[in-house]
Amino acid sequence: MLLDVKNLTVGYRTDDRQFRIAVDGVSLALDKGETLGIAGESGCGKTTLARALMAYTRPGSKIVGGNVFLDGTDILALPDRQKHAIRGSRIAMVPQNPLSSLTFHMRVGAQIDEIVCRHEGLSRRQAQEKSVALLAATGMPEPDAIYRRYPHELSGGQRQRVVIAAALACRPGILVLDEPTTALDKTTELRVLELVSQLREQFDTALVYISHDLNVIARVCDRICVMRDGRVIEAGDTRKTFASPVHGYTRRLLDAIPRVNASGPVRPLRADSGEAPILEVTNLKYRYPATGLGIPFSPKKPGTLAVQDLSFSINRGRTLGLVGESGSGKSTVASVISGIIPPGSGKIAFDGVPLNRAAPERPADLRRRIQMVFQDPLSSLNPRLSIGRILMRPLRVFFAMGHEEARQEAARLLERMDMRAELLDRFPRQLSGGQQQRVALARAFAARPDLIICDEVTSALDVSVQASVLDLLLSMQAESGVSCLFISHDLGVIKRVADDVIVLQSGEVRDAGPTSDVFTAPSHPYTQLLLEATRNVFDVRPAASDEAALAVQ
Amino acid sequence: MLKKSGKRILRSPVTMIGIAVLTAHMAIAALAPWLTPYGSSELAGMPFEPPSREFWLGTDILGRDYLTRLLMGGRITISVALCGVFIAIVAGAFFGLAAAWHxxxxxxxxxxxxxxKVAIPSILLVGVLIPGFGQSVPVLILVIALVYVSGVIRTVRALAxxxxxxxxxxxxxxxxxxNxxxxxxxxxxxxLDLLCVEFAIRMSSAILLVSSLSFLGLGISPPTPDWGLMVSEGVGYIHTDPWLVIYPSIALSTLVVALNLTTEGVANALGLDAARGMTKG
Structure with a gap:
């Protein structure tokens, strides 16, 4: 057995000096060349477990029990110096955020050199040769050029490749990947996963793959452990587990995942009322303003074109899904319509009224009728104001309600969002992520809007929470008849909520039409690639289609 | 949250000492007129009298009771620093937010x-402004405000x-x-929490600044009792009567140290990072 974890228990000290257990008696085993997925929602202890596998814990936490046998030696019992020697050479880790795991003032090549020099004692020149070879192995086109770049000069996918190259530098027997693709776009994710599988074979490395995304685990791993509250509640062969989960929690997790290729129930299409559309956008173009210091006569850099010639309309009571990866211009569209930024050229008509000014200059009633919900629920709620004050503000601004009236209305809204009215006196930080996003939704619905813009509202949430927030949004929509512009990079989510869909890439429309049509018969190769990347692997698992998708790109 | 912070303060003896000394200083400053047996400018005895039952700390060069002057000596310094820093905080918050938001x-x-403003040494600025506008308490307050406002603007803007x-x-x-x-x-x-910490940090520095100005003859004018002024009056007799300098120095330093300890302790207990960068600006 290559890696044998017995009864591993890790705890940490909380702010109020209590000791809590984050990983509770976990046992697992990994053989040479095997791939093990560890799945679970945020806070279940999977990252803590990953670190403990390298005999490391975050400051403040402590391994309190158990053993980690690497090739038969308990590495937890080794002196610190030997632990250091093992990390990076025999067991290596790829952390979640590639930008924060690379030092920004050093060329990426030098950062790989460091590892090689430390563990293998190579000279500078030998190290450089080896690093370039590693970068080439990760499939980067010009490894010499990449070697000399700084992290900020690379894209997210390239950064993650560099980190993977660094992790593989000493040919470790085990590679621990902690959510390596969570910060990446779906198509980039697909390519990185492909790379990981390929390098695993090439380097003969065993993988421990940690993710909240069961889909990704299904793609990469032979075996899976599902964690909850620090314990492994289900473990076994990936395909078998997904086909017939034993534990109720696993089943719930699987059910909560929005399906792109589900044969299951698709949302009944809302009838087209035949009225004029609520929002009509024709030939929208948006170029970011030139950047400069804002001083007269100082040099300026021309802004980039974020949206090119976009036309669409949203009918009353219907939901338009806007899909695209980061940088596709989808958030810019949201910002222009909501009035965060002044419009570029083109025409936007909201219920016949042209939207040609930014929000502060729009009439108050227009501001009320278009509401926006943001991606990060925590940052969209003022941390120093109580939930009550947050919800009462739009009621007071738009409907001139008195304090008492507004408070009652706020309580009613909270209850409508399946939350208790006592939460009115709490502060955002005291709520869970899902509750925070419900409050943000409640704030938007407080204005009784005609159009609601949701910008990646579920991206920051766990799958199970995401499902409940989406259900809530759908039921609120059915009740109030509000139209919705729903922006997401997740096609599964879009499939669940949107009647119509537009696929954006680099500011241009690639595909458009009713959701069911676009998803069943995508006309543009980019849409096909996106669909391929989000395909739920555990529903159908054809072997060769990944390469087919890559060939399209 | 507040309960937890309270517990953390109680557990830190250093912070508790700071709070105790600070409270004592504030109580003395507030109640001094009722605590003292003599008027602060009253020529109650002969010059340079040694400590006695009548004059516990003796008398100063003019024969005024030294204990009375010592107890009264913090009032004006603290008030000037308080007003000056308060203005600096309010103005700094306004301009800092305006700069960040607009x-x-x-x-x-x-x-x-x-x-x-930062490029000009504070003491130089003060040395020009006070003689220029006339040596009075309102001018002193405004000058203090001007000295500290720039630091407040910077920190507020950065957070905003x-x-x-x-x-x-x-x-x-x-x-x-x-807007x-x-x-x-x-x-x-x-x-708001940043402003509170800023206020406390700037306060201790401002108290020192007012005292230095008084010592240099640019701050409080005689015959008002003031620690900085008392040090400057006593400094000529440091070889014969060192107590004239030592007592007001002890008073001043205990106040400043207590203020710093309290600020740091309370800010740490509340989990505010601002306390870690105790800087002048």
Missing amino acids: GGMIDEVIMRLVDT LTIAPQGFVTAAVLRGES LSIMCREFLPNV
Whole structure:
């Protein structure tokens, strides 16, 4: 057995000096060349477990029990110096955020050199040769050029490749990947996963793959452990587990995942009322303003074109899904319509009224009728104001309600969002992520809007929470008849909520039409690639289609 | 949260000492007129009398009771520093938020003025302004405010810049809230703890500055009792009567140290990072 974890228990000290257990008696085993997925929602202890596998814990936490046998030696019992020697050479880790795991003032090549020099004692020149070879192995086109770049000069996918190259530098027997693709776009994710599988074979490395995304685990791993509250509640062969989960929690997790290729129930299409559309956008173009210091006569850099010639309309009571990866211009569209930024050229008509000014200059009633919900629920709620004050503000601004009236209305809204009215006196930080996003939704619905813009509202949430927030949004929509512009990079989510869909890439429309049509018969190769990347692997698992998708790109 | 912080303060003996000494200083400053047996300018005895039952700490060069002057000596310094720093905090918060929120030209103008001010040594600024505008308490307060406002503007602006891109600010803009309302409702509650820490940090520095100015003859004028002034009056007799210098120095340093300990302890207990960068600006 290559890696044998017995009864591993890790705890940490909380702010109020209590000791809590984050990983509770976990046992697992990994053989040479095997791939093990560890799945679970945020806070279940999977990252803590990953670190403990390298005999490391975050400051403040402590391994309190158990053993980690690497090739038969308990590495937890080794002196610190030997632990250091093992990390990076025999067991290596790829952390979640590639930008924060690379030092920004050093060329990426030098950062790989460091590892090689430390563990293998190579000279500078030998190290450089080896690093370039590693970068080439990760499939980067010009490894010499990449070697000399700084992290900020690379894209997210390239950064993650560099980190993977660094992790593989000493040919470790085990590679621990902690959510390596969570910060990446779906198509980039697909390519990185492909790379990981390929390098695993090439380097003969065993993988421990940690993710909240069961889909990704299904793609990469032979075996899976599902964690909850620090314990492994289900473990076994990936395909078998997904086909017939034993534990109720696993089943719930699987059910909560929005399906792109589900044969299951698709949302009944809302009838087209035949009225004029609520929002009509024709030939929208948006170029970011030139950047400069804002001083007269100082040099300026021309802004980039974020949206090119976009036309669409949203009918009353219907939901338009806007899909695209980061940088596709989808958030810019949201910002222009909501009035965060002044419009570029083109025409936007909201219920016949042209939207040609930014929000502060729009009439108050227009501001009320278009509401926006943001991606990060925590940052969209003022941390120093109580939930009550947050919800009462739009009621007071738009409907001139008195304090008492507004408070009652706020309580009613909270209850409508399946939350208790006592939460009115709490502060955002005291709520869970899902509750925070419900409050943000409640704030938007407080204005009784005609159009609601949701910008990646579920991206920051766990799958199970995401499902409940989406259900809530759908039921609120059915009740109030509000139209919705729903922006997401997740096609599964879009499939669940949107009647119509537009696929954006680099500011241009690639595909458009009713959701069911676009998803069943995508006309543009980019849409096909996106669909391929989000395909739920555990529903159908054809072997060769990944390469087919890559060939399209 | 507050309960937890309270417990943390109680557990830290250093902070508790700071709070105790600070409280004693404040009580003495507030109650001094009722505690002292003599008037602060009353020539109660002969010059340089040694400590006696009548004059516990002896008398000064003019025969005034030294204990009386010592107890009264903190009042004016503390009040001047308090008013000056308060103005600096209010103005600093306003300009700092304005610079961060408006950006562009307003930001440039405010920040370049701040840079200019920082480039001039404080003591030089004070040395020019006070003789120029006349040596009086209101001028002294305004000068203190001017010395400290630049640091406050910088720290407030830096924090406000991290608040500005957050969703709740955007939401307020989309509601069509006025700039004033956005500043008061969205920004101010989030910079309030920073302002409190700034206030305490600047306070101890301002007390020292007022005392130094009095010592140099630019601050409080005689015959008002004031520690800095008392040190400067006593310094000529340091070989024969060192107590004239030592007592007011002890009073001043205990006050400043107590203030710093309290600030740091309380800020740490509340989990505010601001306390870690105790800097002058």
